[in-house]
């Protein structure tokens with residue numbers, strides 16, 4: 001996990017290593033959440049300037065991104081035009097967002113790299129993510145998608161059988177099933193591109209959710225995965241050293257939204273799990289980011305950071321944001337505790 005690499009998969013001189021950056025909705029839409037093509041292109045262009053700076057500094061970057069606003073909007077388009085053209089399922093909508101956002105991210109990053117005199121080797125992979133067909137999340141929609149609406153308008157859609165949730169100051173938002181991601185099915189192709197030196201965009205929107213049939217064939221299922229939870233899996237799949245979850249707040253916070261609100265800096269996975277168990281992080285927003293950050297470090301990742309896009313360079317070095325790292329003393333003790341068993345196995 002700790003071997004520093006360059007963009008072509010070999011060791012880097014400055015020891016920066018490989019970083020998986022998960023870009024949140026704010027990096028993909030306008031400041032007011034607007035998802036017009038112009039607003040999306042402009043927001044992605046800003047995000048790719050920061051990513052290009054990181055690549056130029058020697059960091060080996062892999063990218064993933066959210067799709068909540070976009071996939072929700074596609075769903076509405078499908079429903080409104082169902083009497084005119086055949087509607088498609090939610091997994092198809094997710095695949096379509098990987099296409100448009102992948103195209104937008106690749107184009108913007110290539111342009112930003114060229115402006116810096118760097119070779120532009122960037123690719124996007126249509127990515128499937130395995131889920132369990134028996135995941136209880138299929139019966140309990142939690143993933144917010146699409147636009148915010150005032151309560152009265154949202155309730156009209158609830159009456160039609162849709163699930164909507166009060167998301168606070170911005171209004172109500174539609175929610176859809178979001179099962180736990182189990183495996184990035186296309187990880188071998190992604191690893192091949194990364195090893196060949198491509199800055200790879202993968203598992204957009206958490207990946208297209210698929211289940212595996214008895215014959216081994218995968219088929220799409222109607223859900224939208226959490227891109228941060230899939231990012232933790234993807235980061236491990238590409239042997240990333242650091243997972244950066246880039247959003248619109250500089251830190252995860254305790255007592256968020258109260259007079260007592262305070263930023264969380266450096267924490268261990270155990271401490272962060274404790275805060276999560278105490279209900280400090282909202283579901284469908286900061287909750288899954290915290291869970292993803294913890295999962296990556298628990299799986300052997302060196303560091304996870306939750307921060308805002310403008311701080312990603314400092315975040316990679318562990319100098320900004322909420323930085324999740326294993327307690328070094330506990331890690332050494334765990335290795336020491338396992339050592340006799342390892343020695344006995346070897347004997």
Ligand SMILES: Nc1ncnc2c1ncn2[C@@H]1O[C@H](COP(=O)(O)OP(=O)(O)O)[C@@H](O)[C@H]1O
Pocket residue numbers: 023024025026027066246247248249251252253254255256280281282284285286287
């Ligand atoms: N404890 C918390 N600390 C910080 N932000 C929180 C917390 N709980 C909820 N949030 C909300 O989480 C939001 C980030 O999540 P989200 O909107 O899903 O981001 P993105 O679209 O960037 O993935 C913040 O804008 C903030 O409103």
Ligand SMILES: NC(=O)OP(=O)(O)O
Pocket residue numbers: 023024025065066067068069144204205206224225226227228
């Ligand atoms: N799929 C997903 O998690 O998208 P957002 O980050 O836009 O919510």
